Amino acid sequence: MEAPEQNPTNGGERDPQNRIGEDEEEEEEDSEAEDDDYEPEPPQPLSQEAQLRAHKARLTNLSRKLSSEQVPIRVHDVLVKGNTKTKDWVIEAELEDLKRAGSLQELLQAASLANFRLQQLGIFHSVNIVLDSGPKELPGTANVVVNVVEASNPLSGEIGYYTKPEARSSTVEGVLKFKNLLGYGDLWDTSFAYGWNQTSELSAGVFLPRFKSWATPLIVRVFLITQDWLKYTSYNERSMGLSLGLLSSRNHDLTYNLAWRTLADPSQMSSRPVRRQLGHGLSSALKYIFRFDRRNSPVRPTQGYAFVSTTQLGGLFPDSRSLRFLRQEIDLRYAVPLGFYHAALNFGMSAGVLFPWGRGFLEKPSSLPERFFLGGNSSPFSSLGGPTSLLGFGTRGVGPAEPRRQTDDESSERDFVGGDIAVTAFADLSFDLPFKWSRKSGIYGHVFACAGNLAKLSQNEFRNFSFQNFVKSYRSSVGAGIVVPTNIVRLEVNYCYVLRQFDFDRGKAGLRVSFSST
Amino acid sequence: MEAASEREELTLVARKPGFGLPTACPSCLPVYIYLKFAGVPFRLDFNLANPDSDQIPYVESGTYVAYNNEKGGVIESLKDDDVLDLDSELRSAPDFMSMRAMIGSWLEDALSYELWLGSDGSPAHKIYYTDLPWPLGKVLYLKQIQTVKQRLGITKENTERREAEIYRKATIAYGALSTRLGEEDFFFNRPSSLDAAFIGHALIVLQALPETSTLRNKLLQHDNLVQYAEKHKAQFVEASSSSSSASQFPSIPKRGSKPKSETKKERTPQEKTFRKRAKYFLIAQFVAVLLFLSIMGGASDDAEVEIDDDDEGFSYDE
Numbered sequence: 144m145e146a147p148e149q150n151p152t153n154g155g156e157r158d159p160q161n162r163i164g165e166d167e168e169e170e171e172e173d174s175e176a177e178d179d180d181y182e183p184e185p186p187q188p189l190s191q192e193a194q195l196r197a198h199k200a201r202l203t204n205l206s207r208k209l210s211s212e213q214v215p216i217r218v219h220d221v222l223v224k225g226n227t228k229t230k231d232w233v234i235e236a237e238l239e240d241l242k243r244a245g246s247l248q249e250l251l252q253a254a255s256l257a258n259f260r261l262q263q264l265g266i267f268h269s270v271n272i273v274l275d276s277g278p279k280e281l282p283g284t285a286n287v288v289v290n291v292v293e294a295s296n297p298l299s300g301e302i303g304y305y306t307k308p309e310a311r312s313s314t315v316e317g318v319l320k321f322k323n324l325l326g327y328g329d330l331w332d333t334s335f336a337y338g339w340n341q342t343s344e345l346s347a348g349v350f351l352p353r354f355k356s357w358a359t360p361l362i363v364r365v366f367l368i369t370q371d372w373l374k375y376t377s378y379n380e381r382s383m384g385l386s387l388g389l390l391s392s393r394n395h396d397l398t399y400n401l402a403w404r405t406l407a408d409p410s411q412m413s414s415r416p417v418r419r420q421l422g423h424g425l426s427s428a429l430k431y432i433f434r435f436d437r438r439n440s441p442v443r444p445t446q447g448y449a450f451v452s453t454t455q456l457g458g459l460f461p462d463s464r465s466l467r468f469l470r471q472e473i474d475l476r477y478a479v480p481l482g483f484y485h486a487a488l489n490f491g492m493s494a495g496v497l498f499p500w501g502r503g504f505l506e507k508p509s510s511l512p513e514r515f516f517l518g519g520n521s522s523p524f525s526s527l528g529g530p531t532s533l534l535g536f537g538t539r540g541v542g543p544a545e546p547r548r549q550t551d552d553e554s555s556e557r558d559f560v561g562g563d564i565a566v567t568a569f570a571d572l573s574f575d576l577p578f579k580w581s582r583k584s585g586i587y588g589h590v591f592a593c594a595g596n597l598a599k600l601s602q603n604e605f606r607n608f609s610f611q612n613f614v615k616s617y618r619s620s621v622g623a624g625i626v627v628p629t630n631i632v633r634l635e636v637n638y639c640y641v642l643r644q645f646d647f648d649r650g651k652a653g654l655r656v657s658f659s660s661t
Numbered sequence: 662m663e664a665a666s667e668r669e670e671l672t673l674v675a676r677k678p679g680f681g682l683p684t685a686c687p688s689c690l691p692v693y694i695y696l697k698f699a700g701v702p703f704r705l706d707f708n709l710a711n712p713d714s715d716q717i718p719y720v721e722s723g724t725y726v727a728y729n730n731e732k733g734g735v736i737e738s739l740k741d742d743d744v745l746d747l748d749s750e751l752r753s754a755p756d757f758m759s760m761r762a763m764i765g766s767w768l769e770d771a772l773s774y775e776l777w778l779g780s781d782g783s784p785a786h787k788i789y790y791t792d793l794p795w796p797l798g799k800v801l802y803l804k805q806i807q808t809v810k811q812r813l814g815i816t817k818e819n820t821e822r823r824e825a826e827i828y829r830k831a832t833i834a835y836g837a838l839s840t841r842l843g844e845e846d847f848f849f850n851r852p853s854s855l856d857a858a859f860i861g862h863a864l865i866v867l868q869a870l871p872e873t874s875t876l877r878n879k880l881l882q883h884d885n886l887v888q889y890a891e892k893h894k895a896q897f898v899e900a901s902s903s904s905s906s907a908s909q910f911p912s913i914p915k916r917g918s919k920p921k922s923e924t925k926k927e928r929t930p931q932e933k934t935f936r937k938r939a940k941y942f943l944i945a946q947f948v949a950v951l952l953f954l955s956i957m958g959g960a961s962d963d964a965e966v967e968i969d970d971d972d973e974g975f976s977y978d979e
């Protein structure tokens with residue numbers, strides 16, 4: 144009787160079918176059909192048992208071989224099946240490593256990685272990579288068959304709470320996504336986001352995982368952002384433009400932004416420096432972010448350090464009348480575990496400087512939307528967004544303030560016009576709460592102290608700037624609170640007490656609720 | 662930082678100079694001339710980035726500001742706020758107000774038409790858009806042409822009819838003004854806002870518009886108007902800062918009429934506490950929901966792509 148299984152003498156090279164990834168359809172071995180034909184008809188359980196044992200023996204043999212020695216193999220052919228809309232080269236681009244595999248172990252690894260990458264494209268319902276033996280004339284080869292099932296419904300939507308790198312604050316965002324419209328693995332999305340201070344953004348973008356021969360994905364977005372700062376600085380900002388993601392890797396991020404920005408004051412009550420800046424401007428800027436995060440958790444760091452440097456260069460436009468500025472931000476974080484109650488000391492410092500460049504830059508004022516503003520509800524403890532937070536102070540509530548237009552006897556209010564140099568620092572002790580339910584859901588408490596300062600440098604103010612005065616006039620606050628990390632948003636409820644404030648700062652002791660993205 | 666004295670002195674913020682004029686914008690030049698007639702020393706600052714704003718020109722001093730789009734214009738605001746008034750006795754003269762109205766409507770429309778629609782657009786471009794980056798300037802220029810067309814009621818069908826009407830009215834206005842002026846130095850024996858308005862209009866027509874312009878040729882037919890404009894231009898272009906008579910700043914009153922604070926006062930203290938309470942209530946609700954979700958541990962994930970764990974094992978089946 145012919146051997147039911149096609150088990151050649153070099154057993155390791157002809158292995159039973161491996162299924163890696165989500166299983167959809169399993170290809171039946173030919174041998175099993177032959178099994179049924181040739182075997183006598185013993186009672187069912189017995190033959191099944193025998194088959195099982197035979198399979199097991201084969202597999203044990205195979206796994207022994209795999210763990211002990213390299214099983215050389217060559218990939219003869221890679222077939223892609225199931226893609227009606229997606230272009231072949233989009234899928235094959237993820238299979239490069241597969242083709243170069245030299246041994247069975249490498250092949251299995253590469254196959255699993257390729258499966259993951261294809262799933263990451265987000266355009267397939269399922270991916271199934273099957274390794275089969277090559278043609279009989281060529282021993283030692285394998286064929287790889289990639290079965291994909293494209294997503295039947297290309298439309299999907301989601302709502303979330305995000306912090307985008309271009310935005311200054313976190314926003315609630317609703318996104319509608321179209322997957323794979325052109326078959327290039329492209330992801331189109333339109334989103335509407337609404338954040339603090341009546342910031343609203345309408346944008347549409349496309350994400351191309353592979354553009355010609357570029358190594359990194361290409362992201363293009365067009366956006367329309369409106370921000371309402373009337374209450375704090377007497378102006379509205381409307382920005383319309385496009386943003387190109389040029390390079391995005393784990394440590395580096397390079398984007399280019401071209402925007403038409405309009406500052407307007409419908410209340411007609413703005414202060415003099417703000418009045419001078421109202422109008423239209425073109426901002427053409429390159430932004431480079433270098434990120435180095437070695438903390439054990441970005442949400443609740445208890446150990447490690449992180450460093451982020453953000454550089455923005457504006458004015459990269461053939462027209463010399465576009466906005467010219469250079470903005471540099473640095474963030475440093477360091478966390479030290481303390482051993483008991485899962486407690487940790489978390490230190491952080493952020494600094495930033497802004498100055499205009501171009502002819503006569505020493506007398507020019509810096510661009511108002513690019514300046515640094517301290518205060519608000521954002522929490523600095525886990526995010527790395529530059530010098531923006533000083534808990535205990537209202538939004539944009541720190542720093543130089545100019546008197547607004549006065550139309551009657553009332554004392555004139557003030558516009559906070561921000562600064563060109565800003566430094567913030569904090570120290571935070573986080574610990575587990577002594578309740579079981581809090582530990583289970585990740586809720587913890589913390590005690591913190593924050594300090595920060597803001598100063599103007601442009602328009603020859605840097606001549607009067609003295610480092611000692613800057614350090615002496617810092618603002619500070621202390622507080623304690625509870626942090627609730629949920630899936631959507633990180634919620635903090637803090638009680639803050641302002642220790643030092645100056646002039647017209649809007650610092651007030653009290654309970655504050657902050658949200659940040661996880 | 663600008664010196665404190667700079668902030669206190671009277672400053673006129675206008676659009677940029679051009680065509681041999683201290684400011685080439687039709688709404689800014691009359692204000693400039695008015696301040697020159699008053700003999701008031703003032704600084705001239707320029708705003709180069711806001712060509713489509715009706716807030717410009719504006720006059721500021723300390724925390725007092727008189728915008729162009731409030732109370733009928735800068736000149737009217739200065740009169741209302743008791744800062745500067747050259748027309749005090751002339752308001753009762755019968756033809757003063759009607760002549761002012763004629764300049765403010767017919768001649769202003771004619772100049773708008775000529776600047777934006779009548780010529781090839783280069784004078785308008787030079788006045789408003791030379792300091793904006795090219796793409797912005799272009800788009801704003803096209804937008805402004807549409808706005809002017811709408812304001813003058815010009816459509817594709819009635820272009821020629823409207824144009825004829827606008828020129829006819831301008832001709833009538835010039836004729837009336839020329840008759841009224843005669844050979845005098847001023848329309849009403851002393852400088853007034855009427856003189857400032859007309860001289861501002863005339864200088865822009867004469868110097869900014871090209872020689873082929875219909876409106877310009879119409880004005881050139883009235884020699885006395887042309888000479889009158891040239892004479893006053895020579896006076897204030899040469900006499901730079903120091904004027905003959907008063908060289909003190911006008912006193913800016915601390916109290917003025919209230920355009921916006923009335924709406925603010927309507928926000929009674931009760932409304933303020935209500936809003937604050939409502940905000941706290943909403944925040945408390947939200948926090949409670951989140952706490953409930955995390956403590957009960959049931960917040961559902963919203964992943965769109967489910968990536969199953971790789972099944973690295975070998976599956977064997979029958």
